[in-house]
Amino acid sequence: MPRLSQPLLVIQDQHFLQHDTGPDHPEGSWRLTAIAQRLRTGLLADRVAIFPSRSARRQELTAIHDENYLLRFEEAALTGRSYLDHPDNQICYDSYQAALLAAGAGPAAIDLLEARQGCAAFAAVRPPGHHAERAMALGFCFFNNAAVAARYWQNRYQRRRLMIIDWDAHHGNGIQAAFEEDPEVFYLSIHEHPTWSFPGTGWGEERGSGSGRGTTLNLPLPPGSDDAAVLRLVSEKVEPALAQFQPQALIIGAGFDGHRDDDMSGLAYSSQLYGRLGRLAASWAGRYCPGRLLTLLEGGYRPDILPLTVENYLAGLLAEQPPTTDSQTDSNQQREMP
Amino acid sequence: MKISQHMTRPAVTVPPELTISEARELLRSHHFRHLPVVDGEGTLLGIVTDRDLRSAYPSTILEEAEGKARLQDLARTPVSSIMSQGIFTLSAAATLDDALLLLDREQIGALPVVDEGGKVVGIFSIRDLMRAYRNLFGLGERGSAMLSLLDDGRPRPLSRLCAALEQADIHFNRLLKTQTEDGHKIIYLRVNTYNLAAVHKVAAAAGFEPHREE
Ligand SMILES: [Zn+2]
Numbered sequence A: 001m002p003r004l005s006q007p008l009l010v011i012q013d014q015h016f017l018q019h020d021t022g023p024d025h026p027e028g029s030w031r032l033t034a035i036a037q038r039l040r041t042g043l044l045a046d047r048v049a050i051f052p053s054r055s056a057r058r059q060e061l062t063a064i065h066d067e068n069y070l071l072r073f074e075e076a077a078l079t080g081r082s083y084l085d086h087p088d089n090q091i092c093y094d095s096y097q098a099a100l101l102a103a104g105a106g107p108a109a110i111d112l113l114e115a116r117q118g119c120a121a122f123a124a125v126r127p128p129g130h131h132a133e134r135a136m137a138l139g140f141c142f143f144n145n146a147a148v149a150a151r152y153w154q155n156r157y158q159r160r161r162l163m164i165i166d167w168d169a170h171h172g173n174g175i176q177a178a179f180e181e182d183p184e185v186f187y188l189s190i191h192e193h194p195t196w197s198f199p200g201t202g203w204g205e206e207r208g209s210g211s212g213r214g215t216t217l218n219l220p221l222p223p224g225s226d227d228a229a230v231l232r233l234v235s236e237k238v239e240p241a242l243a244q245f246q247p248q249a250l251i252i253g254a255g256f257d258g259h260r261d262d263d264m265s266g267l268a269y270s271s272q273l274y275g276r277l278g279r280l281a282a283s284w285a286g287r288y289c290p291g292r293l294l295t296l297l298e299g300g301y302r303p304d305i306l307p308l309t310v311e312n313y314l315a316g317l318l319a320e321q322p323p324t325t326d327s328q329t330d331s332n333q334q335r336e337m338p
Numbered sequence B: 001m002k003i004s005q006h007m008t009r010p011a012v013t014v015p016p017e018l019t020i021s022e023a024r025e026l027l028r029s030h031h032f033r034h035l036p037v038v039d040g041e042g043t044l045l046g047i048v049t050d051r052d053l054r055s056a057y058p059s060t061i062l063e064e065a066e067g068k069a070r071l072q073d074l075a076r077t078p079v080s081s082i083m084s085q086g087i088f089t090l091s092a093a094a095t096l097d098d099a100l101l102l103l104d105r106e107q108i109g110a111l112p113v114v115d116e117g118g119k120v121v122g123i124f125s126i127r128d129l130m131r132a133y134r135n136l137f138g139l140g141e142r143g144s145a146m147l148s149l150l151d152d153g154r155p156r157p158l159s160r161l162c163a164a165l166e167q168a169d170i171h172f173n174r175l176l177k178t179q180t181e182d183g184h185k186i187i188y189l190r191v192n193t194y195n196l197a198a199v200h201k202v203a204a205a206a207g208f209e210p211h212r213e214e
Helices: A013-018 A030-041 A060-063 A067-078 A095-114 A145-157 A173-178 A227-245 A273-286 A305-319 A325-336 B020-030 B049-054 B064-074 B098-104 B126-137 B156-167 B195-205
Strands: A008-011 A050-053 A120-123 A162-166 A185-192 A216-221 A249-254 A295-296 B034-039 B044-049 B111-112 B119-123 B145-150 B172-179 B185-191
Touching: A008 A030, A008 A305, A013 A030, A013 A095, A030 A305, A050 A095, A060 A067, A060 A095, A060 A145, A095 A120, A095 A145, A095 A295, A120 A273, A120 A305, A145 A162, A145 A173, A145 A249, A145 A295, A162 A173, A162 A227, A173 A185, A185 A227, A216 A227, A227 A273, A227 B098, A249 A273, A273 A295, A273 A305, A295 A305, A305 B156, B020 B034, B020 B049, B020 B064, B034 B111, B044 B049, B044 B111, B098 B111, B098 B126, B119 B126, B126 B195, B145 B195, B156 B172, B156 B185, B156 B195, B185 B195
Parallel strands: A008 A050, A008 A120, A120 A295, A162 A185, A162 A249, A185 A216, A249 A295
Antiparallel strands: B034 B044, B111 B119, B145 B185, B172 B185
């Protein structure tokens, strides 16, 4: 009988709910309430270990964002402004604090992973992050949670070669901008084609610049693309990129808005695809960076779909976990023997 | 829409006496493909392209001695001997449309832009054309997305659509109505919002369904 596997670490925090975007806004606090409910009562209830977040520290944020932007955001929230930079980005008095906690969730999870407290980590955060630019809020995003996490992993634990795989339906312009010239952070995004989709970036010909040329990979899909299109990209593009780059840690930007019933994109993924993506992520981490797999929540806006697809994804992550890390190492060694 | 806003200026021009080897070096170091040839007053005499220059060079299949002699020739031959004359030009008052039609019809890569006296004031290449239309359409503007909607065929479609969008406080910055070859009337709309679902809802309520291409 296999020994019990390590739990899946989940970062949840009541304070994420205090970022109030107002009525009728798609990025509402119900998103996390629904996920938490599903994890508490669903089939993964005894496989996850829940931890709170912590606020991102100033230097963790300024590795990615302008100091003046932090001040501007904080002041806008505290003085009762209703949005930052664009009416899409609704804020309230508590939004700055909630965003600090969302940006700190990656670092909190990384500390736990590096202390070998779990097999992988999922940070159920909001506000999301991948559209946030160095000095601009965009597309419901304020701080770039994934970019902050990547820099933290590098600086605190010397994991230099990081890969961020972002399969939110939208292109993560903010992550790409942060690492465009950085050869050590590989940004790979599968998203709806920019001709048809917000934010109008992420063209296939963008491959990074300067010394970061080749460590950006955009894989746009036409509207209506389904599971088969994604899985084809995985085997033809994603897996070769992983094999070549050999990441020392893996961050997944997990947005669930590519689902066919989520009308924030024209993509047509099934619920099952997310289970496949979970198994794939776990197998990549097992191969290149065992135990160093962090998933951050990005989009996903259908109340009835989001908790289900998140659960499918996490179940996929757990399905690929070996009984113990030791036996995984053993079997790898055996396979490599002549 | 005036060409003077989109052309490259000043254009790098050369005198007719410049040798072929000097001209080739100039194109190579500047990464462009067209050199207007002008007299002492700046009046256009002709144009030399990288293709003209390449075909002036000896083929590698020539005997070594013969090839060397040809290269020495080129170092003495003026560009005026290979430039094209009677070429197409644009006036500074021409528009992007003039340029597009002319470049397309003549299948050429660039057009010198000249003033009333025939003096070269700039050059307009296909690259300049692409950049101009890219900006015109807002291609790559961060934070925007293009939607295509089917015209419902009822009167005043654009006014109705604009009113509905403005009513709902949806920001947009491009609006274009076209007809496809198979007769569909399509409205292209570039909006500045993440919330495309909300835009589609407002558009549908005003009578405009999304246009899906096959
Ligand atoms: Zn998204």
